[in-house]
Amino acid sequence: MKMGGRNLFLDTLRGKNKSGRPPLWVMRQAGRYLPEYRSLKEKYSFIEMVKSPDLATEVTLQPLRRFDLDAAIVFSDILVIPEAMGQGYDFRNGGGIEMTSKLINQRDIEKLSEEDIENKLSYVSDALKILRNELGNKHALLGFCGSPWTLACYMIQGGSANGFPKALDWAKNHQSSFNQLLEKITNALIKYIKMQANCGVDALQIFDSWHNLCPSSQLWEYSLKWITKMIDHAPGDLPLIVYANTSTSGVSNLARTGTNAIGVHHGAEIALVRQQHPVPMVLQGNLAPEIMETDADNVMHEAIKILDSMKNDPAHIMNLGHGIKPIAKIECMDALVRTVLSYNA
Numbered sequence: 001m002k003m004g005g006r007n008l009f010l011d012t013l014r015g016k017n018k019s020g021r022p023p024l025w026v027m028r029q030a031g032r033y034l035p036e037y038r039s040l041k042e043k044y045s046f047i048e049m050v051k052s053p054d055l056a057t058e059v060t061l062q063p064l065r066r067f068d069l070d071a072a073i074v075f076s077d078i079l080v081i082p083e084a085m086g087q088g089y090d091f092r093n094g095g096g097i098e099m100t101s102k103l104i105n106q107r108d109i110e111k112l113s114e115e116d117i118e119n120k121l122s123y124v125s126d127a128l129k130i131l132r133n134e135l136g137n138k139h140a141l142l143g144f145c146g147s148p149w150t151l152a153c154y155m156i157q158g159g160s161a162n163g164f165p166k167a168l169d170w171a172k173n174h175q176s177s178f179n180q181l182l183e184k185i186t187n188a189l190i191k192y193i194k195m196q197a198n199c200g201v202d203a204l205q206i207f208d209s210w211h212n213l214c215p216s217s218q219l220w221e222y223s224l225k226w227i228t229k230m231i232d233h234a235p236g237d238l239p240l241i242v243y244a245n246t247s248t249s250g251v252s253n254l255a256r257t258g259t260n261a262i263g264v265h266h267g268a269e270i271a272l273v274r275q276q277h278p279v280p281m282v283l284q285g286n287l288a289p290e291i292m293e294t295d296a297d298n299v300m301h302e303a304i305k306i307l308d309s310m311k312n313d314p315a316h317i318m319n320l321g322h323g324i325k326p327i328a329k330i331e332c333m334d335a336l337v338r339t340v341l342s343y344n345a
């Protein structure tokens with residue numbers, strides 16, 4: 001029998017994959033490109049689906065019914081943490097996030113609560129428990145959360161904004177309350193990571209999506225220091241994957257956090273990253289999401305380039321450099337799955 005699924009994923013996380021092909025999963029695989037997701041969206045809002053463990057389970061499983069992927073990421077959002085702390089979120093009609101309030105002064109930070117996170121997010125733990133049970137040993141299950149800095153961007157700005165200028169301004173000019181905010185978010189996230197670990201996730205991805213907004217001299221202070229604290233307080237046996245939009249050389253900054261695995265953006269080159277970060281550092285990602293909007297031949301060609309450049313690498317996970325887009329084609333996902341599954345170094 002060909003090896004795949006959860007065992008392949010776990011072997012790779014330990015740097016021990018000898019099967020000849022990497023495991024494959026895709027972020028936001030449950031997203032808008034699947035007609036079955038869009039038809040659920042006609043009946044329920046995104047937030048209703050996230051908050052219903054049954055619907056979140058269904059959306060998580062949808063792509064696995066179509067594609068022979070090795071792992072699934074729970075359907076949720078990074079913004080559940082601000083909501084649990086007292087700052088809700090919704091979507092603007094024209095696209096983007098709108099928070100129910102924005103942080104303006106110190107008092108707003110004091111009002112945020114880091115208490116009772118597990119109870120407030122029991123809809124996530126309920127979904128994870130159902131999923132762990134449904135997936136059994138067949139597929140790996142990933143949990144996730146945002147980084148403190150990325151969540152602070154939305155919370156200070158009050159929603160999506162080009163460059164998040166209010167967040168950058170606060171970080172630069174009000175250092176002590178910025179640190180107080182990031183400390184609070186970090187504490188809430190540590191509880192959230194422990195909760196997800198207790199539900200049996202095989203790995204957890206931390207999204208530092210707005211990493212590249214930090215001035216390079218402040219990367220550590222604004223973002224990496226807090227991720228490092230999360231990693232220091234996470235259960236020692238839970239593999240963590242840190243993702244950020246960064247270049248080949250920028251990946252070294254992510255490695256400073258002590259993470260087990262790095263989500264490599266498509267702006268970097270994964271084989272060069274490997275030269276700088278030998279096994280057992282797990283490397284994931286790098287395939288440009290836009291490729292999924294082209295055609296099957298092109299997907300095959302681009303996927304093989306990455307597969308060949310990481311041939312026989314025991315700690316490589318095949319994945320996109322970011323989430324799959326709503327306009328991605330199903331035939332392209334099919335081609336990706338076929339290419340990876342039939343690859344044999």
Ligand code: CP3
Nearest residue numbers: 027028029030031046073074075076077078095096207209
């Ligand atoms: O496969 C999966 O379903 C994974 C689940 C997942 C979602 N969001 C579901 C989602 C994950 C891992 C995320 C992470 C997330 N959410 C991040 C970090 C990753 C990244 O993109 O860098 C961020 C920044 C968010 C916040 C967020 N949520 C944004 C910016 C958006 C897009 C808003 C818009 O204008 O379209 C969302 C919505 C969202 N999260 C969707 C999904 C499937 C689309 C919702 C829909 O329209 O149906």
